[in-house]
Amino acid sequence: MKSHSMVMFRRNVKHVARNPFSVFNGILMPVIVMLMFVYMMGDAFDVGVDYIDYSTPGLMALAVCYGLSGIALAVNSDMTKGIINRFKVMDVSRSAVLNGHLIASVLTNLVAVAALTGVAFLLGLDPAAGVAEWFGIAGMVVLLSIAAGWMTVAMGLAAKTPETAGMATVPLVMLPFFSSAIVPADAMGTGLKQFAEYQPLTPIIETVRGLLAGSPDGTDAIIAVAWCVGIAFIGYLWANATFKKRA
Template identity: 40%
Template sequence: MTAIAPAHQSHVISDAVTMLRRNLLRAIRYPGLSMFTILGPVVVLLLVVFVFGGTLGAGLPGVDPAGGREAYLAYVMPGILLITIAGTASGAAITVAMDMTEGITARFRTMSISRGAVLAGHVLGNTVQALVAVALVLGVGMLVGFRPTAGPLEWLALVGVITLISFAVSWIGIGMGMQAKTVETASNLPLILTLLPMLGSGFVPTETMPAWLQWFAEYQPFTPFIETVRSLLTGTELGWNLVLALGWAVVLTVVGYVWSMAIYERKSVRG
């Protein structure tokens, strides 16, 4: 047993790396989904900042109305980054649904490939794409005037937090893609995730919302995600937001993994 376990573990890792390489190559050959993931948040960013930013920024606590647009850009940028991450779940759901409906996953099941590695390759590939998308959207934000004040440690922590959130959201996206019966359905399910930053503290402080919506906004996972990213970008106190963000990321990862593997195993038995 002790001699087999390391070999089995090495087999799983090598299979996952192979699946990761496959998914990254597919993303390069078919860049449409990745471009949409980046362009969507960029359009939202430019719209809310240059059309609504002056008014919305002037309403933020302690902000000089004359600098409302710049203040709102600093406030909304973390929410835009989380929308970017949430949007990558659509790509994960669509790619895994394509593999399921086109029979590629069924072919993998007949080969000597670790079952967990097949899905892990999708997740890791989508996580890498999410990090690239976040970096590009953040770059656009800086081009239009966003000026983060994070220090080296905050930047390092930010990369770690965004990676963990992207990993967790990718597992949820994979579960949605596995659950979907068609590719079209798979593209619709993750839209729920893209709404959560809007229904959190991504665009306005939660205390400005109606009481019933405020309760949801404060306790859903994307609010601590956004507040953690915001604190790291601005070098302000994290408080409990980091703990809540890490906890929610672990919960989403576990739920997505269990959900995805359960569907995969069930369809493997049927196959």
């Protein structure tokens, strides 16, 4: 099964590399958003620290979410164009097909976050994180990528058309904007503040923010990991159930 998963992974990586829109949306768009927020709006937010230091963790989460539409479209394309039927004739493991999409998604997210972090350093990011904290940040990004990836794979499988699959990921793409990614939740109005405080991305972002500052909050980290594991588990079960039903 491992060899099948790697074959599917290489196939999906080639598809991403040949699709300029996926590369732009997943890697370049988060960088453009960072430049826009830091240069155009950064001075408008009073966050107590340099805005680049505050916003980078949230924009990392945004980078993960921006690449989701491409994976949803790829999964749905496999289902609607009959590619899955060819794999069945070739006796390719069902789980390998889904694993290939997931691994390609995680890799794309890591590249996007790495590019974003590099630009953040050019813009003046000054973290206090040590080696252990950077490993923690990488682990948090991978966990978020796996969780969001499984949920997106499930959405792509459940959608009837590629257009529906692309639209299904819009709430996930918008979620970082309604978290503490751009401004602190305390600065938001009633209703939106409570939503930002209790939605999944806020503890994830706050965990990364604490790690970058060299003073992570254990409570935020536990909540963040719990959210990631829970979302990944639900997405995994949903994806496999839908795949067995439709494939």
